[in-house]
Amino acid sequence: MRDDKPGAKYGRDEWAQWGVALVVFAAVPLLGKKHFVNMGNEILVMGLFAMGFNLLYGVTGMLSFGQAAYYGVGAYTVGLLLSKGVAPFWVALPATMAVGGALALVLGPLCIRLSGVYFTMLTLAFAEMVWGIVFKWYDFTGGDNGIQGIPMPEALHSPLRYYYFTLAVVFVSFWLIRRIVDSPFGAVLQSIRENPERTGFIGVKVRRYQLAAMVLSGVFAALAGGLFAGYQHSIHPDMLHWTKSGEVILMSILGGVSSFFGPLMGAGIIVFIEDMIGKYTEFWEIWIGGIMLAIVIFFPRGLIGTFDTWITRWRNHGKHAETAARP
């Protein structure tokens, strides 16, 4: 068993991971290429989105296929507040968290009435509904034109400054997520993942905690969306599309949902591959959908989890063979 799974004590391993992640991301601009700064920014944003998603999936055991709704709503909060001149970025960015949380408070109770695949289908359905509203409501959201030229404050005009700003916000969020996972509240979430029925029998109102997990996950997704809007200066309804929800699932599963930094790693890999392949094919998003479905169906424990199982089995097999061979 890996000892870096959520809830484990801060191993030396994990401190090392924090250190490496911080140093690597802090050093990206030193490479001197604007392109790398952009990619780094996207990895940080998607990493935050994925880590927030994993609070729901890897920690609480709820597979939401609708997280793009929160991500997109966060982006539109920043986009609309800034482009309509209602509030400055410093207000709009924290506001994303309130809006994301509020949306989860509305949609969450409708979804958690069911569990398993049915929960997943409901999250998908409601997220598509939110996407539909954003897509169709031209007068307010700009419909499929999205919003362009989002005015950013002077202090964050330079991509480099924005990058470091994102880095700070994202790592503070990671730290908050880590604290949440290790808290009594996080312990309950993990109990729900392991055994929701028994969690009820220790006096926990399971649905309340599931809703709270959805709210927190929505808060971080919306914050990630808001950061993205500030960095891209333009947003589009595609941010709420199911493929975006699929992407964040794929990232988390790819990196490993049972290790704290797994989703961030997955985000790094996917953003990187997207950058390479995106140049050659437009069908990348369809591929993501397909790969994700295949993984969820054939590797329910995730790639790393499944490989872990295989390796353990193979090792044990080796051991048994060894002991059997001995007289």
Add this chain to the structure above:
Amino acid sequence: MENTRKPPPVLEVRHLSKAFGGLKVTHDVSFAIPPGELSAIIGPNGAGKTTLFNLITGKLVPDGGEVLFKGERIEGQSPADISRKGIGRSFQITSIFKERTVLENVLVSVLSREKKTARLFRRATAHGDAVREAMEILATLSLEGKAGETAGSLPHGDQKRLDIAVALALNPELVMLDEPVAGMSPEERAITVDLIRKIWKEKALTLLFIEHDMDVVFGISEWIRVLNQGVLLAEGTPAEISRNREVITAYLGEEIVE
């Protein structure tokens, strides 16, 4: 009142009924458990013992009848509400948090009882008193040496005892154990039964358990209730039950044949 001599019961079940489809699994069952009693429920497979536990602890909603805990009606309430009132249970099919450590299994239960699970930013393991208490509970079941192990990797008997520890962490007045020593070796059974009896005594619990091992049942129970096909066939002291003709025909006879 007529029963001024007796203390009021901790648990009382009145005319409880439950059917699955056409199958009457609990049929007009009534009994009362006085505080501090250590009692057993016995009966053949499929008699409805586990179902009775499920009706009392909120996993199932009865079709009819009442469940009173310390005089308050609780039937139909959620497991969470009933657990908080002071009923802790273990499960026939061991029910623990497998990918969590042994300590975490019990700690989350302690924290839940202390209503500290809404805390978001302080580490669970930094709650010193709760950790200490969890460790003490583990010690009462001889599990303190395995606190750091992953619960699912423990041998069967340890998992069964952990299931009990999770229930005890609620500090319940009434503890209900569903076949607590099933699947254990004779030595392990004896040890576990001793531990259970010791906990019952030290914590002054009211303890109700389901068990098929008649040595265990007749060895420690003060009172025995016999269920057969959903009906409470008889109840009494071990001596009375062992002499009861109906019980011998319905259940104990089989044991002797075995």
